[in-house]
Amino acid sequence: MPEHAPIIEVQPPRRAGGNVASPSAAARLPAFIAGPADAAAKLGALKVLTIGVGSVGGRVVLHLARLGLASLWLIDPKRFKAESILTHDIDPRSVGKFKAQVTARRCKAISPATRVFAGRVRVEDLPVDAFADADLVVLATDNLAAEIEVGRRCVRFGKPLVQAAVHGDTLTVQVRVFGNADQQSPCPACGFGEGEWRMLNDQVRFSCDGSGAALVQGALPTMSVSSLCSLAADLAVNQVLRVALALGESVLDTCLEYCGYTNRSVSSRLVRNARCPAEHARWRIAPEIKFLSACSPADLSRVAGFDPASASTAFAVEGFNWVESGMCRCALPQAVRCFVPEARQRAGRCSQCRSSIRVQPIFEHQVVSAALLGAAAGQPLANLGAAAARCVWLSNGDESVLFRAPHDQRLP
Amino acid sequence: MISEPKTPVPARGLHTLGEVMLDEPLRELLEFARATCGGPAAWRQRKLVEVRELLALAQLSGRLRLQWLDVAVDLRAVIEMRVPVPCLPKPDGALEIAPLAVLGVIYRQEVLVSPQPGFSFVQILAPGPVWSASVSGDHRQLLCLGTSLPVGIPLKEILLLTYGALTMQTVQLDPRDSAGVMNPAAAQWWTCANNLKKIPLSRAPFVVSSEAKL
Numbered sequence: 315m316p317e318h319a320p321i322i323e324v325q326p327p328r329r330a331g332g333n334v335a336s337p338s339a340a341a342r343l344p345a346f347i348a349g350p351a352d353a354a355a356k357l358g359a360l361k362v363l364t365i366g367v368g369s370v371g372g373r374v375v376l377h378l379a380r381l382g383l384a385s386l387w388l389i390d391p392k393r394f395k396a397e398s399i400l401t402h403d404i405d406p407r408s409v410g411k412f413k414a415q416v417t418a419r420r421c422k423a424i425s426p427a428t429r430v431f432a433g434r435v436r437v438e439d440l441p442v443d444a445f446a447d448a449d450l451v452v453l454a455t456d457n458l459a460a461e462i463e464v465g466r467r468c469v470r471f472g473k474p475l476v477q478a479a480v481h482g483d484t485l486t487v488q489v490r491v492f493g494n495a496d497q498q499s500p501c502p503a504c505g506f507g508e509g510e511w512r513m514l515n516d517q518v519r520f521s522c523d524g525s526g527a528a529l530v531q532g533a534l535p536t537m538s539v540s541s542l543c544s545l546a547a548d549l550a551v552n553q554v555l556r557v558a559l560a561l562g563e564s565v566l567d568t569c570l571e572y573c574g575y576t577n578r579s580v581s582s583r584l585v586r587n588a589r590c591p592a593e594h595a596r597w598r599i600a601p602e603i604k605f606l607s608a609c610s611p612a613d614l615s616r617v618a619g620f621d622p623a624s625a626s627t628a629f630a631v632e633g634f635n636w637v638e639s640g641m642c643r644c645a646l647p648q649a650v651r652c653f654v655p656e657a658r659q660r661a662g663r664c665s666q667c668r669s670s671i672r673v674q675p676i677f678e679h680q681v682v683s684a685a686l687l688g689a690a691a692g693q694p695l696a697n698l699g700a701a702a703a704r705c706v707w708l709s710n711g712d713e714s715v716l717f718r719a720p721h722d723q724r725l726p
Numbered sequence: 727m728i729s730e731p732k733t734p735v736p737a738r739g740l741h742t743l744g745e746v747m748l749d750e751p752l753r754e755l756l757e758f759a760r761a762t763c764g765g766p767a768a769w770r771q772r773k774l775v776e777v778r779e780l781l782a783l784a785q786l787s788g789r790l791r792l793q794w795l796d797v798a799v800d801l802r803a804v805i806e807m808r809v810p811v812p813c814l815p816k817p818d819g820a821l822e823i824a825p826l827a828v829l830g831v832i833y834r835q836e837v838l839v840s841p842q843p844g845f846s847f848v849q850i851l852a853p854g855p856v857w858s859a860s861v862s863g864d865h866r867q868l869l870c871l872g873t874s875l876p877v878g879i880p881l882k883e884i885l886l887l888t889y890g891a892l893t894m895q896t897v898q899l900d901p902r903d904s905a906g907v908m909n910p911a912a913a914q915w916w917t918c919a920n921n922l923k924k925i926p927l928s929r930a931p932f933v934v935s936s937e938a939k940l
């Protein structure tokens with residue numbers, strides 16, 4: 315993960331009475347039937363990204379910490395509320411604090427050898443390559459927009475996704491495992507019916523102050539009992555073990571449903587919905603490029619294997635927008651034609667009137683086509699305003715390739 | 727100059743815009759869109775449906791003229807709309823009503839899967855400064871069409887909402903309610919009794935035909 319992301323690595327707690335010896339995670343690991351002989355080593359190398367660390371996800375990560383994983387990333391923008399005590403596995407003193415941070419500290423205390431990271435951000439605000447280095451992703455949120463985004467990112471990078479959810483009224487737990495073997499694999503949105511799409515529209519609200527996407531989430535809190543959330547977490551972790559250690563029959567692309575009224579569990583296959591509007595695109599990850607900003611869009615296009623002459627290749631530089639033109643005091647728009655850091659509303663000064671050139675959204679592109687870049691496609695990114703480029707992705711039709719510069723904060 | 731509508735509105739209203747036979751210059755524009763359309767297959771297909779409806783709406787309504795179109799990534803268009811636009815060139819001066827708005831319209835792929843902010847679709851490039859509660863007072867002149875627009879909202883609906891907002895047929899003037907108010911000072915100004923009686927700026931429907939059912 316990049317340095318600019320508001321994500322911090324949690325340090326081991328300092329204990330007043332000196333450090334308590336940490337047990338080896340293998341000390342209680344059973345000999346799984348038909349499991350790998352090196353199960354402990356496999357778990358010790360596993361990197362798991364968890365989206366949502368509330369009543370279900372919070373418990374999942376505590377279990378995962380006990381397995382002694384290599385890395386755990388906890389992503390949740392929310393704080394604990396007073397009501398969280400009723401459904402979450404938390405100390406009442408945690409109320410008011412950020413879920414990701416508090417839970418990450420607990421994970422680190424359980425497994426000091428695990429690198430634990432806490433992100434107080436929405437999944438939509440994570441760096442574009444955030445999922446690229448994870449081995450597996452866990453999703454535990456009631457936020458439908460986040461579900462779609464997580465599904466899309468997992469498909470892009472081919473990451474198995476374990477999704478846990480509860481339905482309190484019917485005492486039901488569902489754990490879906492999306493294999494994401496290819497673009498034909500199902501995603502969470504494949505299962506959305508009319509009700510989910512309607513709920514999604516109801517859940518998302520924006521403030522109209524025009525300042526940007528100031529999001530007001532209208533998602534209702536999870537109505538459940540603590541034990542049901544705990545059961546969902548336990549079943550989800552069991553599926554994580556099944557996937558990570560290839561235990562038993564494959565659980566990829568299945569939904570496990572347990573009903574507390576009938577005490578029955580049913581496993582069914584998840585299938586791709588041909589009419590799913592979510593993007594099912596697989597990205598290739600190109601080998602790291604040390605001096606990414608020294609490359610031109612045309613260079614990258616060639617490395618990606620795209621026809622450099624194709625006008626339909628599209629480019630995006632993380633953290634930057636391509637600004638085609640802007641307005642100054644002169645009557646006509648001024649050409650800018652370079653990458654400008656996101657959210658910056660000015661793009662240099664006009665050489666004639668000396669006033670600053672203001673960016674117009676219609677001429678500002680997060681993703682820019684080769685047609686629009688024109689001759690600029692032959693210029694190194696550094697000359698086009700993106701000297702700090704860390705991540706660039708190119709698309710042509712249904713194909714996409716991600717380029718990354720090396721950095722030290724990536725999922726280790 | 728924007729021409730008067732020539733083609734009759736289809737009997738079943740704007741739901742059947744896709745069936746409208748496009749006149750020659752508009753057919754050429756559609757061909758241009760087809761030739762330059764980029765992105766994943768499903769999104770390319772959707773953009774072409776939206777462009778076709780936009781062109782049909784332009785032909786039917788006589789209110790729209792396409793100045794520029796780019797469908798390589800997003801669907802982006804600069805569109806002239808014949809609509810009264812309230813402007814206040816001097817803060818203490820008189821209100822002026824311009825007859826035409828030049829709109830910068832962006833329709834992004836994200837619209838297919840997530841609700842979008844109401845101010846993320848339309849920017850008023852001219853005239854300026856627009857004096858409306860739903861248009862931001864800064865240089866971007868972003869038009870807010872609501873707190874959130876639903877997943878998959880068609881482009882034609884964005885344009886109809888734009889017309890409603892600029893004519894002030896649909897207006898939200900409570901500066902204490904952040905929903906829809908982009909310019910609180912303008913909202914305050916319009917609530918004064920003297921100004922309130924000017925609303926709406928026009929009662930004319932978007933498509934001037936009794937057959938048009940929205």
Ligand SMILES: [Zn+2]
Pocket residue numbers: 500501502503504505587590591592594
């Ligand atoms: Zn899907």
Ligand SMILES: [Zn+2]
Pocket residue numbers: 642643644648664665666667668669
């Ligand atoms: Zn100038």
